[in-house]
Amino acid sequence: MENSxxxxxxxxxxxxxxxxDYVQIDSxxxxxxxxxxxxxxxxxxxxxYGKPGTGKSMLLHKxxxxxSKHQKVLMFDIPIVDEDDxxxxxxxxxFGHSPREVMTLTRFLEIAEAVSYQDVPxxxxxxxxxxxxxxxxxxxxxxxxxxxxxVITLHKTDKEDVIAxxxxxxxxxxxxxxxxxxxxxxxxxxxxKLLKAxxxxxxxxxxxxxxxxxxxxxxxxxxxxxxxxxxxxxxxxWYEQNHPTLIKYxxxxxxxxxxxxxxxxxxxx
Amino acid sequence: MLDIRNLERRWxxxxxKSYAPxxxxxxxxxxSLMAVLYLSHDSDAPVSAVKKAQLDSTVKTTxxxxxxxxxxxxxxxxxxxxxxxxxxTSIPQTPMAPAxxxxxxxxxxxxxxxxxxxxxxxxxxxxxxxxxxxSPLSGDKSLSVNRNESKIDIESVERRFKDTSxxxxxxxxxxxxxxxxxYSEAYNFSLKTNNLNNKIEExxxxxxxxxxxxxxxxxxxxxxxxYISESNSESARSLLDSIERGTFK
Numbered sequence: 001m002e003n004s005x006x007x008x009x010x011x012x013x014x015x016x017x018x019x020x021d022y023v024q025i026d027s028x029x030x031x032x033x034x035x036x037x038x039x040x041x042x043x044x045x046x047x048x049y050g051k052p053g054t055g056k057s058m059l060l061h062k063x064x065x066x067x068s069k070h071q072k073v074l075m076f077d078i079p080i081v082d083e084d085d086x087x088x089x090x091x092x093x094x095f096g097h098s099p100r101e102v103m104t105l106t107r108f109l110e111i112a113e114a115v116s117y118q119d120v121p122x123x124x125x126x127x128x129x130x131x132x133x134x135x136x137x138x139x140x141x142x143x144x145x146x147x148x149x150x151v152i153t154l155h156k157t158d159k160e161d162v163i164a165x166x167x168x169x170x171x172x173x174x175x176x177x178x179x180x181x182x183x184x185x186x187x188x189x190x191x192x193k194l195l196k197a198x199x200x201x202x203x204x205x206x207x208x209x210x211x212x213x214x215x216x217x218x219x220x221x222x223x224x225x226x227x228x229x230x231x232x233x234x235x236x237x238w239y240e241q242n243h244p245t246l247i248k249y250x251x252x253x254x255x256x257x258x259x260x261x262x263x264x265x266x267x268x269x
Numbered sequence: 270m271l272d273i274r275n276l277e278r279r280w281x282x283x284x285x286k287s288y289a290p291x292x293x294x295x296x297x298x299x300x301s302l303m304a305v306l307y308l309s310h311d312s313d314a315p316v317s318a319v320k321k322a323q324l325d326s327t328v329k330t331t332x333x334x335x336x337x338x339x340x341x342x343x344x345x346x347x348x349x350x351x352x353x354x355x356x357x358t359s360i361p362q363t364p365m366a367p368a369x370x371x372x373x374x375x376x377x378x379x380x381x382x383x384x385x386x387x388x389x390x391x392x393x394x395x396x397x398x399x400x401x402x403x404s405p406l407s408g409d410k411s412l413s414v415n416r417n418e419s420k421i422d423i424e425s426v427e428r429r430f431k432d433t434s435x436x437x438x439x440x441x442x443x444x445x446x447x448x449x450x451x452y453s454e455a456y457n458f459s460l461k462t463n464n465l466n467n468k469i470e471e472x473x474x475x476x477x478x479x480x481x482x483x484x485x486x487x488x489x490x491x492x493x494x495x496y497i498s499e500s501n502s503e504s505a506r507s508l509l510d511s512i513e514r515g516t517f518k
Contacts (some may be wrong), residue, residue, distance in 0.1 A: 234271055242273075259276045262283060269283035 009202045010233030017057050019065035023192045025185050038174040044143035049110035049154040050178030053223035056153040060124050072121040079130040094121045120149045128152035180220030187211040211253040217261045231260035249259045436466035443475045452482040470502050
């Protein structure tokens with residue numbers, strides 16, 4: 001419905017990684033600035049890691065969005081696990097070379113040497129934990145040869161500390177860890193996102209109590225927060241259409257937040 | 270598409286589940302509280318039974334004495350004070366006699382505390398007989414049956430004490446006499462109890478209180494001081510304080 005107050009906020013929180021939706025929060029901005037500074041240094045490999053939903057992909061997309069204006073940057077948001085395919089895509093999209101023969105590492109390095117850029121091209125690899133060990137070894141050799149600079153993102157799980165992995169332990173020159181958001185940061189994130197889209201009335205409905213509940217449900221995970229708020233505004237949209245008198249515009253209803261959490265699976269009921 | 274009805278139902282279940290531990294905890298707390306109350310009430314039962322029995326005996330006495338107003342028989346049955354005489358004669362024969370109490374008991378407390386002399390119980394004639402529950406009215410020809418079962422009871426207890434020399438019985442008798450204002454008896458029996466067992470705090474307390482009641486305040490203080498130095502008893506200390514401050518009555 002066109003004049004619905006909640007349809008626009010609902011669509012804002014669709015779980016899509018779009019660098020234009022990047023919301024500046026102090027801690028994330030600081031991370032992003034240090035990531036940008038690292039990229040400018042003659043480092044060969046930069047690791048961005050953190051738990052799922054901490055904004056690694058968004059930061060990588062933002063970096064890609066910002067750097068691609070000035071230098072050669074290639075983004076792999078979906079991993080290419082086949083080694084030959086990986087090297088072939090790199091050769092074609094960075095160096096503009098499409099060999100017909102089988103692409104070996106030696107051949108790739110020959111191509112890279114033949115094409116020289118003023119700035120070393122940057123390749124951004126999302127979900128790098130999905131790459132095989134042998135492909136990671138090749139990536140290391142390529143970065144050692146200073147043919148390409150890699151920025152990779154990894155999930156950090158409780159069971160497996162990826163920093164300890166042999167591949168990354170000795171070859172990472174810089175690593176940046178992203179953390180889950182606090183209640184205050186999440187409030188800033190939500191309100192900035194809503195205000196950016198001119199949803200002032202809805203932004204004013206978020207009070208500290210609401211944000212504490214949302215943070216406790218999502219544990220500060222941005223992805224879960226997006227999913228929860230999408231469901232919440234879908235609920236509000238439904239009530240707006242069917243029982244508008246039940247809506248209070250001065251604060252969010254805890255009951256409906258919990259119902260949205262049940263719907264998204266954050267609460268098992 | 271959201272199924273709001275289903276979501277509301279699930280939310281309701283979730284709330285019930287989330288409150289369940291608190292409700293359970295409160296329920297358990299209430300149960301345990303009730304159990305504690307019940308148990309404490311149960312443990313009080315024997316004491317209250319004894320009190321009730323004592324009360325009953327008194328009540329019985331008064332009720333019995335109150336009723337025979339209409340009786341034509343003017344004879345009044347006086348309480349027997351024979352037990353006093355029998356007890357008096359038995360005192361010197363007991364091993365706890367004041368003549369030589371110290372050598373008989375080698376306990377350290379016994380040695381440190383000078384054993385006071387047992388007071389002579391006054392002759393039965395000089396003992397004021399307890400006033401009859403109903404004073405016989407002049408010219409009233411009613412029969413007054415004045416039975417005092419509690420006296421009979423204590424007599425039997427004293428007989429048992431004489432036979433068994435049980436310190437607990439001695440303490441019971443001393444306590445009984447003290448409660449009934451027979452301070453000299455209370456003094457005697459607490460002294461005997463102390464001779465049998467010098468570690469019963471209450472017996473020493475009754476002993477000292479009886480001394481005060483009998484006007485021997487200094488002796489009471491001395492006794493308490495010696496007992497405190499031996500046992501470090503808080504009750505004795507507080508009694509001594511109250512005696513010294515003059516608040517003990």
